[in-house]
């Protein structure tokens with residue numbers, strides 16, 4: 001891949017994507033341009049990778065063919081306003097900013113600019129992300145394929161209509177936080193039973209990872225996989241009943257719904 005990739009915003013999400021891309025060796029670090037308002041964030045990356053730490057968002061926009069915007073929603077407008085004049089017509093702007101719609105971005109950098117909204121998640125750091133992609137009409141199928149190819153090196157990808165990005169945010173973007181809470185709670189249960197914290201985290205994390213891998217690789221329904229664990233008159237079904245009595249599923253659904261609603265609010269939807 002000859003394209004030069006730019007990152008504006010080197011926080012949790014920007015760095016997770018960047019580390020994942022470099023670890024995949026899909027492109028050399030020398031083809032990556034980065035900028036963060038905190039110079040130390042770029043300097044820290046420079047200690048590990050031979051990438052280009054630039055002095056402004058403008059320079060990243062000027063020197064890159066694909067520009068990832070990975071700042072918080074409250075900061076994106078200033079970034080877009082700053083880079084607008086530097087963007088080439090051929091540059092693809094990739095926004096991972098939750099709740100900020102393509103129209104909101106076009107309103108600042110222009111309706112002819114190529115934009116892809118992406119909703120990634122932090123497992124990008126270990127090349128195990130799920131990223132949704134939503135292009136505007138300026139992005140050609142080949143250009144979308146290029147961006148998708150880049151994101152395929154950090155995990156799974158799915159092209160979705162913008163109407164589904166709120167849900168992708170709730171389940172994919174925010175989902176890892178709920179999974180980590182679940183892992184912590186699983187481990188607490190094991191610690192209550194006498195396991196050390198370290199052992200409990202290892203069992204809990206591997207159980208979640210293994211269960212997800214089992215589902216993704218067998219394509220079996222989660223209910224069927226749950227039933228495979230619940231021996232008749234056995235142990236697991238006791239726990240399942242407890243979770244049902246405590247509205248476990250509803251609690252998770254409500255958490256995703258809360259994220260969807262917040263995303264809609266950020267997008268100016270009712």
Ligand SMILES: NC(=O)C1=CN([C@@H]2O[C@H](COP(=O)(O)OP(=O)(O)OC[C@H]3O[C@@H](n4cnc5c(N)ncnc54)[C@H](OP(=O)(O)O)[C@@H]3O)[C@@H](O)[C@H]2O)C=CC1
Nearest residue numbers: 009010011012013036037070071072073075096097098173
């Ligand atoms: N974290 C996640 O799991 C996910 C995040 N996202 C999205 O990714 C984006 C970034 O999130 P996250 O990485 O968590 O946030 P972070 O705050 O960790 O990272 C953003 C970085 O950009 C910096 N920044 C702020 N303004 C500018 C600017 N004008 N120019 C350059 N850098 C700037 C921030 O500095 P400062 O700290 O001073 O603001 C910070 O260092 C958000 O829009 C979020 O919605 C999407 C999916 C998942």
Ligand SMILES: O=C(O)[C@@H]1CCC=N1
Nearest residue numbers: 098169172173174175
């Ligand atoms: O919490 C947030 O706002 C970001 C977007 C999705 C995950 N993290």
